[in-house]
Amino acid sequence: PHLQQSSEQAGGKGSPPEITLLNSEFDSKNIFRVCEPVSNTSLNNIEVEDIEQLVKCIDAETLILNSGYVPALSSDLGKSTLGSVGVSLNLVQDNLSNSTEAVEASGPYSLKNPKKKRRRCGVCEPCLRKTNCEECSCCRKRKTSHRICKKRKCEELKKPPPPITLPFEVRQRSCKLSHSFEA
DNA sequence: CCACCCGGTGAT
DNA sequence: ATCACCGGGTGG
Ligand SMILES: [Zn+2]
Ligand SMILES: [Zn+2]
Numbered sequence: 001p002h003l004q005q006s007s008e009q010a011g012g013k014g015s016p017p018e019i020t021l022l023n024s025e026f027d028s029k030n031i032f033r034v035c036e037p038v039s040n041t042s043l044n045n046i047e048v049e050d051i052e053q054l055v056k057c058i059d060a061e062t063l064i065l066n067s068g069y070v071p072a073l074s075s076d077l078g079k080s081t082l083g084s085v086g087v088s089l090n091l092v093q094d095n096l097s098n099s100t101e102a103v104e105a106s107g108p109y110s111l112k113n114p115k116k117k118r119r120r121c122g123v124c125e126p127c128l129r130k131t132n133c134e135e136c137s138c139c140r141k142r143k144t145s146h147r148i149c150k151k152r153k154c155e156e157l158k159k160p161p162p163p164i165t166l167p168f169e170v171r172q173r174s175c176k177l178s179h180s181f182e183a
Numbered sequence: 184c185c186a187c188c189c190g191g192t193g194a195t
Numbered sequence: 196a197t198c199a200c201c202g203g204g205t206g207g
Contacts (some may be wrong), residue, residue, distance in 0.1 A: 057194090117193055117200045137188085138199095146190060148199055157200070189204080195197085 054122050118161065120154035127154050 120127050129152045132139045136150040147153075 060194090115193090115201095119194090119200090141188095142198095144190085145188080146192095146199060146201095147188085153199095161201090185207090187205085187207100189202105191200105191202090193198105193200080 051122070054119075057119060118157055121156040122154075124155040126152045 129149075132142075132149040133151045134140075134149075138145045138147040139149050
């Protein structure tokens with residue numbers, strides 16, 4: 001007597017390889033697929049694609065529970081009015097980082113300096129680009145440049161990093177808008 | 184000053 | 196392994 005343990009294999013036809021990939025992901029995305037299997041306009045699809053990776057990241061972040069990228073905050077800006085808020089936040093972060101550092105103490109994460117890298121916003125025009133321009137210096141030297149195509153560089157990442165969550169929009173841009181270098 | 188590049192290294 | 200953020204160095 002033989003036991004048929006894997007029945008799906010017997011099918012033999014091309015089962016979508018995505019399933020394997022999706023497996024490691026959340027069911028929520030699967031639901032999306034089911035709800036709208038074919039009614040996509042490519043545009044819609046693109047957005048979902050982007051969101052899904054963002055969600056994945058957020059999930060991971062939530063798990064690790066140590067969000068808070070502090071670039072260099074040291075000047076008066078953060079201390080003056082928002083000082084109290086900053087301090088409170090700091091305390092909380094310290095607590096959380098305590099657990100994190102236990103695992104990653106070896107890394108550049110200091111006890112009070114998490115230094116997490118920011119991620120592309122996913123909604124700005126450069127982020128929505130799907131292909132490299134292949135013309136900028138970064139594209140030409142992709143192997144060594146360690147840089148994303150200049151036309152795909154996220155607008156948010158070009159801005160100065162947010163020191164802490166501001167209650168009001170008091171950010172004052174010193175000068176002109178920065179534009180990507182080289183065309 | 185600033186745009187530009189280099190390269191360590193976090194994130195996947 | 197690849198990708199690409201970001202700190203720092205450099206030339207104009
Ligand atoms: Zn390019
Ligand atoms: Zn963006």
